Amino acid sequence: xxxxxxxxxxxxxxxxxxxxxxxxxxxxxxxxxxxxxxxxxxxxxxxxxxxxxxxxxxxxxxxxxxxxxxxxxxxxxxxxxxxxxxxxxxxxxxxxxxxxxxxxxxxxxxxxxxxxxxxxxxxxxxxxxxxxxxxxxxxxxxxxxxxxxxxxxxxxxxxxxxxxxxxxxxxxxxxxxxxxxxxxxxxxxxxxxxxxxxxxxxxxxxxxxxxxxxxxxxxxxxxxxxxx
Amino acid sequence: xxxxxxxxxxxxxxxxxxxxxxxxxxxxxxxxxxxxxxxxxxxxxxxxxxxxxxxxxxxxxxxxxxxxxxxxxxxxxxxxxxxxxxxxxxxxxxxxxxxxxxxxxxxxxxxxxxxxxxx
Numbered sequence: 005x006x007x008x009x010x011x012x013x014x015x016x017x018x019x020x021x022x023x024x025x026x027x028x029x030x031x032x033x034x035x036x037x038x039x040x041x042x043x044x045x046x047x048x049x050x051x052x053x054x055x056x057x058x059x060x061x062x063x064x065x066x067x068x069x070x071x072x073x074x075x076x077x078x079x080x081x082x083x084x085x086x087x088x089x090x091x092x093x094x095x096x097x098x099x100x101x102x103x104x105x106x107x108x109x110x111x112x113x114x115x116x117x118x119x120x121x122x123x124x125x126x127x128x129x130x131x132x133x134x135x136x137x138x139x140x141x142x143x144x145x146x147x148x149x150x151x152x153x154x155x156x157x158x159x160x161x162x163x164x165x166x167x168x169x170x171x172x173x174x175x176x177x178x179x180x181x182x183x184x185x186x187x188x189x190x191x192x193x194x195x196x197x198x199x200x201x202x203x204x205x206x207x208x209x210x211x212x213x214x215x216x217x218x219x220x221x222x223x224x225x226x227x228x229x230x231x232x
Numbered sequence: 233x234x235x236x237x238x239x240x241x242x243x244x245x246x247x248x249x250x251x252x253x254x255x256x257x258x259x260x261x262x263x264x265x266x267x268x269x270x271x272x273x274x275x276x277x278x279x280x281x282x283x284x285x286x287x288x289x290x291x292x293x294x295x296x297x298x299x300x301x302x303x304x305x306x307x308x309x310x311x312x313x314x315x316x317x318x319x320x321x322x323x324x325x326x327x328x329x330x331x332x333x334x335x336x337x338x339x340x341x342x343x344x345x346x347x348x349x350x351x
Contacts, residue, residue, distance in 0.1 A: 035300045036304070036307055040307035040308045044308060054309065054311055057305070058305060058308070061304075061305035064301060064305055067302045068302045069250050069270070070243060070246045072270075072271060073267055074274075074291070074292035075271060075296065076272070076275040077293075079271075081285070092346060097339075099338060100335050103335050103338050103339075107331040108327060111331055115327060117323055117324065117327070121320060125324065125327065128328065133267045147306070147312065151306070151307065154303055154306070159332050160336065163329070163332065163336065167336045167337050171340060175343065177343055177347065178339075178340045178344040178347065181339055182335075182336045182337075182339040183336070185335060185339045189296075193300075209339075222263055
């Protein structure tokens with residue numbers, strides 16, 4: 005019963021927030037900022053505890069798994085692209101993943117961030133279900149990683165166009181790969197603006213970034229963290 | 233209504249690959265997450281035409297289009313971490329912003345230069 009109520013409540017507020025965001029495209033109405041804020045207010049008023057809410061939203065959270073598996077469909081549809089540009093995609097994503105992890109690590113050390121926050125930061129540039137697995141594997145706090153993944157997605161999709169203008173990036177492949185690499189699914193959403201080709205590369209970058217980060221998470225990362 | 237049922241059935245088909253991945257992982261010690269195993273299984277099933285793309289395309293598109301919705305409960309969980317409200321939280325947003333700009337820039341420049349050199 006709670007599950008049905010919480011699912012419907014979340015879905016309704018999400019729809020409302022998307023409608024607002026479409027009409028007033030400002031950061032405040034971003035579905036990943038405005039909806040959680042509304043939900044936090046509503047459950048305080050009702051009152052439902054955060055833990056009850058989280059337990060009641062299992063159906064929605066569970067859908068992240070099939071949603072990730074569904075990315076096999078665009079991969080299959082664009083298999084010609086995948087074959088033709090396989091080397092570029094792998095190199096771009098490998099370099100991007102290493103830069104993402106090392107720059108997070110270096111900056112976290114520089115700002116003297118607590119160790120469990122630092123570790124939870126490392127897998128932040130990949131899609132949530134995979135980031136959770138890496139975070140668990142390397143001893144991070146999955147709940148924190150999820151929040152960092154979301155912040156990364158929002159920031160990446162916002163600054164992406166600015167970075168491309170500044171560096172005078174023209175190619176749809178470069179824009180798509182960079183967005184999927186740096187900002188996972190939220191970045192891929194932004195790539196819609198640069199056309200179908202950019203979305204394809206963004207999707208492929210997101211998938212491979214996830215896989216490469218998992219491999220790094222099982223091999224190189226425990227070593228780096230051990231040296232900490 | 234027809235469309236809703238079609239999407240539900242197709243999401244159920246995609247779910248089969250999630251359960252198949254759990255099954256495969258129970259028998260073979262694959263060091264990959266269940267969702268990636270499921271993704272690869274669905275990819276190969278499409279490649280060998282075991283599954284026709286029309287069976288999953290609409291449901292898959294719906295799942296990917298509503299991806300933000302599935303993130304929301306996790307975002308609500310942030311209230312459990314007061315430590316993010318202070319200076320550390322500000323630093324973390326700053327770290328994520330700087331790091332994300334570097335990743336975007338490096339990846340985009342690498343691919344852009346590569347393409348220019350090739351043509």
